[in-house]
Amino acid sequence: MSMLYILIPLALMLLAVAVWALIWAIRSGQFDDLESHGWSVVLDDDQRPPPDPDENTSEDADAAGDAEPRQGKVEAP
Numbered sequence: 483m484s485m486l487y488i489l490i491p492l493a494l495m496l497l498a499v500a501v502w503a504l505i506w507a508i509r510s511g512q513f514d515d516l517e518s519h520g521w522s523v524v525l526d527d528d529q530r531p532p533p534d535p536d537e538n539t540s541e542d543a544d545a546a547g548d549a550e551p552r553q554g555k556v557e558a559p
Contacts, residue, residue, distance in 0.1 A: 507513065
């Protein structure tokens, strides 16, 4: 019987923590988008999206042959 004096308050504290965690998850937006992660498995991700034209790096441009040579860089004739 004396164990109930410990278990009941402990159970109530655990319940309070669980309710607080649920309220925190709802307010922080954890349940806003429930479908996109499920559909990400079904959708085909084999193709890369086209690169943004503003984000061309010099390495990408060199590989494509579109870049002008940098100063100090000597090209073979």
